[in-house]
Amino acid sequence: MRIRHLRNPAAATLLAAAALAAPRAHADDAPMFSFSGYGTVGAAHSSNGQADYLVDEFKPNGPGFTHRWSADVDSRLGAQLTATFTPKVSAVVQVITQQGYDDSYRPTVEWANVKYQVTPDFSVRAGRVVLPIYMVTDSRRVGYGNPWVRPPVEVYSLVPVASVDGIDGSYRFLMGDVAATLQATFASSDSHFPNASGFNAGVAKARHEVAIVGTLERGFMTLRVNYGHADLTIDSFKPFFDAYRQFGPAGAALADRYGVDKRNVDFVGVGASYDPGRWFVTAEWAKFDTHSVLGAKSAWYVSGGHRFGPVTPYVTYASMKADSNRSDPGLSLQGLPPQLAGTVAFLNSTLNMTLGLIPVQHTDSIGMRWDFMRNAAFKVQLDEVHVDRTSTGTFGNFQPGFQPGSTVRVVSAVVDFIF
Amino acid sequence: MKLRLLGGLLLFSLAVLPSLAASGSDVVAVVSSKSRVTSLNSDQVADIFLGKTSHFPDGTQATPIDQSEDSPARERFYAQFTGKSPAQVRAYWAKIIFTGRGQPPRQVGNSAEAKKLVAQNPNAIAYIDSAMVDDSVRVVDGR
Numbered sequence: 001m002r003i004r005h006l007r008n009p010a011a012a013t014l015l016a017a018a019a020l021a022a023p024r025a026h027a028d029d030a031p032m033f034s035f036s037g038y039g040t041v042g043a044a045h046s047s048n049g050q051a052d053y054l055v056d057e058f059k060p061n062g063p064g065f066t067h068r069w070s071a072d073v074d075s076r077l078g079a080q081l082t083a084t085f086t087p088k089v090s091a092v093v094q095v096i097t098q099q100g101y102d103d104s105y106r107p108t109v110e111w112a113n114v115k116y117q118v119t120p121d122f123s124v125r126a127g128r129v130v131l132p133i134y135m136v137t138d139s140r141r142v143g144y145g146n147p148w149v150r151p152p153v154e155v156y157s158l159v160p161v162a163s164v165d166g167i168d169g170s171y172r173f174l175m176g177d178v179a180a181t182l183q184a185t186f187a188s189s190d191s192h193f194p195n196a197s198g199f200n201a202g203v204a205k206a207r208h209e210v211a212i213v214g215t216l217e218r219g220f221m222t223l224r225v226n227y228g229h230a231d232l233t234i235d236s237f238k239p240f241f242d243a244y245r246q247f248g249p250a251g252a253a254l255a256d257r258y259g260v261d262k263r264n265v266d267f268v269g270v271g272a273s274y275d276p277g278r279w280f281v282t283a284e285w286a287k288f289d290t291h292s293v294l295g296a297k298s299a300w301y302v303s304g305g306h307r308f309g310p311v312t313p314y315v316t317y318a319s320m321k322a323d324s325n326r327s328d329p330g331l332s333l334q335g336l337p338p339q340l341a342g343t344v345a346f347l348n349s350t351l352n353m354t355l356g357l358i359p360v361q362h363t364d365s366i367g368m369r370w371d372f373m374r375n376a377a378f379k380v381q382l383d384e385v386h387v388d389r390t391s392t393g394t395f396g397n398f399q400p401g402f403q404p405g406s407t408v409r410v411v412s413a414v415v416d417f418i419f
Numbered sequence: 420m421k422l423r424l425l426g427g428l429l430l431f432s433l434a435v436l437p438s439l440a441a442s443g444s445d446v447v448a449v450v451s452s453k454s455r456v457t458s459l460n461s462d463q464v465a466d467i468f469l470g471k472t473s474h475f476p477d478g479t480q481a482t483p484i485d486q487s488e489d490s491p492a493r494e495r496f497y498a499q500f501t502g503k504s505p506a507q508v509r510a511y512w513a514k515i516i517f518t519g520r521g522q523p524p525r526q527v528g529n530s531a532e533a534k535k536l537v538a539q540n541p542n543a544i545a546y547i548d549s550a551m552v553d554d555s556v557r558v559v560d561g562r
Contacts, residue, residue: 034522036516036517038513038517078517080516080517082516082519082522084522092519094517094519111518111519113519115519120473120474120480121472121473125519129519130518132518136514138518139513139514139517139518141517142513142514142517142518144509144510144513145510145511145513145514145517146510146514170520172471172472172473174472174476177462177463179466179471179472217471219462220502275502276502277498277501277502277503277504277507278502307504307507309504310504310506371504371506374488374505374506374509375509377506377510418509418513
């Protein structure tokens, strides 16, 4: 995960590969090392001072309650070193600094892998990679590469995952005039999350992560199908469900149903985009089912823009909903002695509060990208977030005055650059 | 709702503004006269320069030779063959580079250098000003 410490096997692998491969580097090819980077400087304001606007579950705070204006939503700096040891062996290390779960800007390793180009169209990588489960997941930090200030929050916060440690393979082939790419990833990850969303702070451990992505490109058209699966464990939920287990088979049944212990989670998504140059339209739908207290949810967006020279205005509609129950009668209090009834009532209300955190909302956005100079773009965006009456949406750090059903306006301005 | 109306209005009002188009002499895609490749359509040329494929339709390896951003032929080539402006091409490569998926093609300074390189290498493909075509290279874009 992007928020992890640098204790990674990837770096060791990389060094080993560098040591082995370096003497064989060819002088006649591309330069052996290339350095490049990207970044965003931005600020965002939310009209609702009773909660923070959070773009994913890793953000500890944001504009709204904690800050009137926040530079932390989108600002970041990424630096990348690419090493080409031989025509077939290369390695990449990318370090990012951005607001992390602990509210620091401590740099983290986003990518660190060695790539072996088996054939011109088949490559394998080992080390740290990013799960490519959406149209732009793996490049979502690279603001300059995308039309928006940030990818639509409803869809891109659905699976809060950035980088993972493992291996992936990519195979590219032509079917007539359709360029097809198949990509498979096998990995695991530990991601720290703060308390802002209402869950206690903790670590989400994903094991046996599998992601399979198929992409078809023909002319200006791109179609994409994504599938993902993992075993998810969040230890900070364990004491809560262990407490339920004290109450016989009925309590154990609730713990089994909602616990987050080696839980099968799965993801499916489809996306399409059409970009003939002058204009673009892109749409994505995705569904994430955790089979646990974290629920099942689905989201989609459609976005389009028109390019007028260096200026690209765009509009986006995005929506997310819960596909699982958001309340539960819990454990019956009947026949329990008063002290135990109090405990169970507390457990039941916590369970229902957590189920209620599954966000339901939709957002209308309007924005503009202006490529005002080579390698830099200025963007402004206005989001109108309509939070469902039954939900707190993707917001966090709620204050007593926060009203479900609110409409919140978020204004953002950023400069994206590459170097 | 208000926002959606506003968005529609904005797109509509901007649509009536004149937009900019690249102008100048034609740019053509060329391979070495020693190459076996005789014809490619503009999508096939675009796929090679955008790194979506690494070979020609007959299966032989394709090595694209790009030109630097200071070369006027570059903007015309990408507008003509990919529909992308220079900024869009940069944004496209930013996504590829920073996800470790690849590196953009090797660049040379101008059409003359591109022609010299492509003439020597049967696997290479380049774009040059149409006025510079001679018998060392073969024009491959069929449309």
